[in-house]
Amino acid sequence: IHSSQMALEIAAKAAVGAPTILGDCPFSQRVQLTLEEKKIAYHTHLIDVSNKPQWFLEVSPEGKVPVVKFDGKWVPDSDVIVGILEEKYPEPSFVTPPQFSSVYGPSI
Known part of the structure; x- marks a missing residue:
């Protein structure tokens, strides 16, 4: 967990049977790796997908992870999230x- 006053919030999948460990969701991992590589402060809420908390279902009605809170609004979809991160934090x-x-698509 990386925290500061201006840290982004991310809700990501927790490991099955280990609610304090990041799970095996490649979409959640992609977002966290992007945050790490761009050195963006963030705080992770690990979500037990077999027992989703009510607050999470309120911000992600479909119950999908990851979601990231940008400017007070929770945004789903790792492609969208990484695109926003690239716009807001262009370096690296x-x-x-x-x-x-043409080989790899617009973003890796």
Whole structure:
């Protein structure tokens, strides 16, 4: 957990049977790796997907992880989240160079 007064909040999947450990969701891991590599302060709420807390269902009605709180609004979908992170925190850039975009797509 990385915290500061301006830390982003992320809700990510907890490991099955281990609610204090990050789970095996590649989408949650992608978002956390992006936050780490960009050195963005964040706080993780680990979600037991077999027993989702009520507050989480209120911010993510479909119950999907990850979600990140940007400017007071919870945003789902790792592609959308990483896109917002890339816009708000452009360095280091994780946008695929144009010469490789046909092979890898617009972002890695």
